[in-house]
Amino acid sequence: xxxxxxTPGGIYPPANKRQSLSLPIDYPxxxxxxxxxxxxxxxxxxxxxxxxxxxxxxxxxxxxxxxALGAAVHAPSSGTVTAIEPRPAGRLSGRPARCIEIxxxxxxxxxxxxxxxxxxxMSAPQLVDxxxxxxxxxxxxxxxxxxxxxxxxxxxxxxxxxxxxxxCEPYVTADESLMRERACEIIQGIDIxxxxxxxxxRLVIGIEQSKPEALAALRAxxxxxxxxxxxxxxxxxSGGERQLIYALTGKELPSGDIPANIxxxxxxxxxxxxxxxxxxxxxxxxxxxxxxxxxxxxxxxNYQALIGTPIxxxxxxxxxxxxxxxxxxxGGSISGFKLPSDEVPVVKTSYCILAPxxxxxxxxxxxxxxxxCGRCAxxxxxxxxxxxxxxxxxxxxxxxxxxxxLVDCIECSACNYVCPSHIPLVDYYRAGxxxxxxxxxxxxxxxxARQRFEFRQLxxxxxxxxxxxxxxxxxxxxxxxxxPRAPVARLSSADIIAAAQNRAASKQPTVxxxxxxxxxxISTLQNRLELAEQRLVAASDDPLNKQxxxxxxxxxxxxxxxxxxxxxxxxxxx
Amino acid sequence: xxxxxxxxxxxxxxxxHWVLLATLxxxxxxxxxxxxxxxxxxxxxSLCALACEAMALRLRGRPVGFHLRDCSALVTAxxxxxxxxxxxxxxxxxxxxxxxxxxxxxxxxxxGNNPCNPAMxxxxxxxxxxxxxxxxxxxxxxxxxxxxxxxxxxQSIHLVIGGGDLIDxxxxxxxxxxxxxxxxxxxxxxxxxxxxxxxxxxAGAGWEWVNLGFLAxxxxxxxxxxxxxxxxxxxxxxxxxxxxxYWDAGSSASHGSPLFHLFSGASMMGAFFILTDPVSSATSIxxxxxxGAMIGVLVFSIRSWGDxxxxxxxxxxxxxxxxPTIDRYAAPRTFxxxxxxxxxxxxEDQ
Numbered sequence: 019x020x021x022x023x024x025t026p027g028g029i030y031p032p033a034n035k036r037q038s039l040s041l042p043i044d045y046p047x048x049x050x051x052x053x054x055x056x057x058x059x060x061x062x063x064x065x066x067x068x069x070x071x072x073x074x075x076x077x078x079x080x081x082x083x084x085x086a087l088g089a090a091v092h093a094p095s096s097g098t099v100t101a102i103e104p105r106p107a108g109r110l111s112g113r114p115a116r117c118i119e120i121x122x123x124x125x126x127x128x129x130x131x132x133x134x135x136x137x138x139x140m141s142a143p144q145l146v147d148x149x150x151x152x153x154x155x156x157x158x159x160x161x162x163x164x165x166x167x168x169x170x171x172x173x174x175x176x177x178x179x180x181x182x183x184x185x186c187e188p189y190v191t192a193d194e195s196l197m198r199e200r201a202c203e204i205i206q207g208i209d210i211x212x213x214x215x216x217x218x219x220r221l222v223i224g225i226e227q228s229k230p231e232a233l234a235a236l237r238a239x240x241x242x243x244x245x246x247x248x249x250x251x252x253x254x255x256s257g258g259e260r261q262l263i264y265a266l267t268g269k270e271l272p273s274g275d276i277p278a279n280i281x282x283x284x285x286x287x288x289x290x291x292x293x294x295x296x297x298x299x300x301x302x303x304x305x306x307x308x309x310x311x312x313x314x315x316x317x318x319x320n321y322q323a324l325i326g327t328p329i330x331x332x333x334x335x336x337x338x339x340x341x342x343x344x345x346x347x348x349g350g351s352i353s354g355f356k357l358p359s360d361e362v363p364v365v366k367t368s369y370c371i372l373a374p375x376x377x378x379x380x381x382x383x384x385x386x387x388x389x390x391c392g393r394c395a396x397x398x399x400x401x402x403x404x405x406x407x408x409x410x411x412x413x414x415x416x417x418x419x420x421x422x423x424l425v426d427c428i429e430c431s432a433c434n435y436v437c438p439s440h441i442p443l444v445d446y447y448r449a450g451x452x453x454x455x456x457x458x459x460x461x462x463x464x465x466x467a468r469q470r471f472e473f474r475q476l477x478x479x480x481x482x483x484x485x486x487x488x489x490x491x492x493x494x495x496x497x498x499x500x501x502p503r504a505p506v507a508r509l510s511s512a513d514i515i516a517a518a519q520n521r522a523a524s525k526q527p528t529v530x531x532x533x534x535x536x537x538x539x540i541s542t543l544q545n546r547l548e549l550a551e552q553r554l555v556a557a558s559d560d561p562l563n564k565q566x567x568x569x570x571x572x573x574x575x576x577x578x579x580x581x582x583x584x585x586x587x588x589x590x591x592x
Numbered sequence: 593x594x595x596x597x598x599x600x601x602x603x604x605x606x607x608x609h610w611v612l613l614a615t616l617x618x619x620x621x622x623x624x625x626x627x628x629x630x631x632x633x634x635x636x637x638s639l640c641a642l643a644c645e646a647m648a649l650r651l652r653g654r655p656v657g658f659h660l661r662d663c664s665a666l667v668t669a670x671x672x673x674x675x676x677x678x679x680x681x682x683x684x685x686x687x688x689x690x691x692x693x694x695x696x697x698x699x700x701x702x703x704g705n706n707p708c709n710p711a712m713x714x715x716x717x718x719x720x721x722x723x724x725x726x727x728x729x730x731x732x733x734x735x736x737x738x739x740x741x742x743x744x745x746x747q748s749i750h751l752v753i754g755g756g757d758l759i760d761x762x763x764x765x766x767x768x769x770x771x772x773x774x775x776x777x778x779x780x781x782x783x784x785x786x787x788x789x790x791x792x793x794x795a796g797a798g799w800e801w802v803n804l805g806f807l808a809x810x811x812x813x814x815x816x817x818x819x820x821x822x823x824x825x826x827x828x829x830x831x832x833x834x835x836x837x838y839w840d841a842g843s844s845a846s847h848g849s850p851l852f853h854l855f856s857g858a859s860m861m862g863a864f865f866i867l868t869d870p871v872s873s874a875t876s877i878x879x880x881x882x883x884g885a886m887i888g889v890l891v892f893s894i895r896s897w898g899d900x901x902x903x904x905x906x907x908x909x910x911x912x913x914x915x916p917t918i919d920r921y922a923a924p925r926t927f928x929x930x931x932x933x934x935x936x937x938x939x940e941d942q
Contacts, residue, residue, distance in 0.1 A: 026927060273928040351598035386604050387704030392875040400927040423926040438602045562930055
């Protein structure tokens with residue numbers, strides 16, 4: 019039995035999971051229209067690579083990655099593209115997302131599926147590429163592209179692969195039903211992950227004790243392998259990435275770091291399943307298991323729903339009673355958020371749609387003043403001081419918010435849950451984070467402009483200096499000789515024109531020009547390195563993560579400088 | 593508001609109701625020992641506090657009914673009513689109450705924004721302004737001669753409203769006063785000679801029961817999870833340790849035993865009802881420990897070397913002022929951070 023470390027804080031809300039677990043995963047009818055957002059992951063939205071009116075096949079690429087941390091988007095079913103436009107999306111910000119609407123033809127014609135007979139014959143980069151091609155992004159809610167997670171550049175080798183099977187949020191059973199019914203495929207997915215990392219990493223599945231059936235299914239499926247299944251006590255939010263890593267390894271992920279920094283990969287069980295489907299069956303991520311639950315639903319169960327299925331479609335399938343419906347929530351009852359409408363589609367990160375009835379969730383009582391009772395601090399999994407944060411968030415005091423480590427808030431909403439004054443604390447924190455980001459953007463733009471200006475000033479001063487030095491050298495060389503000056507070859511105007519035409523004709527810069535440019539480049543980089551080093555020295559009292567980032571900046575500048583110098587020598591000699 | 597409405601079911605009103613309920617054992621013990629003066633104080637305070645709160649809320653343009661329903665004014669009033677000496681003239685009660693609610697609470701922005709405990713501000717104000725009225729405690733029922741009782745209801749009302757003189761023999765010194773003015777006697781001698789001690793069961797006659805009542809109420813709240821044990825326990829521990837340290841084997845220089853200090857004056861009421869006022873106390877766990885310990889030391893110091901026989905109010909007010917600073921330095925280490933970031937940091941240069 020592996021040791022379990024106890025995480026700070028946490029709450030024990032009623033689980034409310036039994037309702038949706040009595041029936042197996044169901045496949046709903048194909049909806050007439052699928053609305054597939056191009057923005058279902060952490061990075062920038064994808065670029066649509068289809069046009070309105072175009073026929074698409076099931077699994078065909080319709081959105082290509084555009085920028086870092088993107089995940090490709092595929093057509094969930096065959097049909098015709100009918101619109102590419104912003105639509106309401108189930109996002110926290112409430113902003114609409116650019117979506118591709120597909121009118122399904124009901125034929126479910128597949129595109130070619132690159133099935134693999136034995137993935138063990140494939141190299142790690144090939145497998146990661148397969149995963150990237152399949153558009154897999156963290157399905158536990160984060161939406162972090164899995165391919166990026168699996169290939170952390172320049173970081174220590176992965177020592178531990180943690181499969182997050184905790185699913186601590188009340189009402190949500192998508193992962194649990196997946197584990198009960200498809201444990202073997204999940205284990206295959208984990209094997210693929212292990213293979214990618216050379217079968218050297220420790221494999222741990224972290225699962226809450228409150229899921230005996232899922233536990234038994236996993237145990238049976240991985241009986242022969244070296245996987246560890248670690249039961250952790252039920253507590254919300256034990257499934258937070260930082261919390262789970264600590265509970266299973268005793269390592270606290272430093273603030274601002276990704277798990278790979280400490281040699282850990284933490285991956286959701288639904289994502290692992292998607293990896294198996296992508297590698298072995300050649301299916302891109304076009305559907306997922308989503309829980310549809312809440313007292314307003316006639317049947318509460320899990321659906322294998324196509325990405326892009328309007329939740330209205332699923333709710334109708336579940337026989338939701340609109341008269342009893344209190345509110346519509348994306349996610350669970352604690353950390354979920356209210357949906358603006360039932361038009362929004364299921365995306366890669368939607369694990370639950372909660373339609374509670376009026377008796378289930380009483381209307382939110384009015385917010386009262388904070389009496390500083392400190393219950394929020396007791397339950398905070400990040401050991402923050404939520405009531406101080408609230409105070410500073412209300413006052414829009416950004417400096418104090420940063421000082422109280424607002425960035426470390428994982429928005430689990432445990433504080434909301436216990437607050438006797440019914441204050442939606444996390445709403446204030448989210449607003450605070452948005453404001454801080456905006457202010458930082460403005461500041462960084464200004465800093466960049468100033469830096470550019472300073473570089474220019476430095477460069478001009480240096481050029482001036484060099485020029486005057488050259489002049490002085492020429493003068494000192496000219497004065498003692500006293501010899502009559504050699505007649506300067508007078509160029510005729512025709513010659514000058516010819517020379518200019520020559521120059522214009524050969525668009526290629528001369529060697530001197532290139533060298534000069536490289537020189538300039540080097541001096542800029544030298545200045546930048548100096549500045550970065552100064553900043554690092556000045557920041558010796560600052561917290562470690564800030565120092566680390568500055569150190570990384572210095573290192574980056576140094577490498578750039580080295581490359582530039584290398585290029586210069588190459589140019590000079592070649 | 594984006595967050596769903598799933599809530600634990602605990603509410604501010606609920607907390608206040610439990611606190612009100614928990615004052616019952618202490619209040620009943622006080623009434624038993626000191627007569628009708630106690631409920632009259634509580635009633636007067638409640639009426640006055642609700643009136644002040646309603647008026648202030650109205651002037652501030654806040655919804656009166658909504659804020660009155662949180663019961664925080666009533667809690668302040670009841671603490672104050674139990675702290676004031678019984679049969680004190682009505683205008684002392686009124687001044688104390690209006691200071692509490694209007695000055696100490698509403699002028700700072702109402703519930704949640706007051707830096708000091710309102711009840712203690714009101715109490716300290718009248719203690720400083722009207723020392724004569726405020727030092728007039730009654731003799732506990734236990735010590736009254738056979739056949740003599742505390743004034744009846746009508747007589748009590750008459751005394752409070754009309755302000756007539758109390759019958760001699762019903763007023764008496766509290767155990768803390770007796771011990772403070774022992775003038776060079778050994779503790780044993782004081783205990784032998786003073787009826788308030790030699791007729792007591794374990795601490796001071798009458799007062800021991802009052803403190804026991806508040807202890808019982810406090811334990812109930814602790815069990816209901818209304819507050820954490822940190823601050824009250826630390827206060828009682830530090831008070832006991834101070835008493836033990838200066839016990840001096842009961843010599844003439846002694847300031848009384850730990851048991852005496854724990855069960856005299858407002859020790860238990862302070863520890864479980866005033867100290868645990870979340871608004872004005874420290875909030876982090878370590879902060880609460882420091883806050884409680886600080887009050888214990890201050891209470892003992894003022895009792896032993898100050899001018900006031902019991903100065904829980906002053907101790908708490910001093911600690912209230914210290915609470916934000918304590919919190920600042922006692923903040924827990926944030927998960928994922930190697931070192932604490934606390935204390936006053938210089939402004940970041942722009």
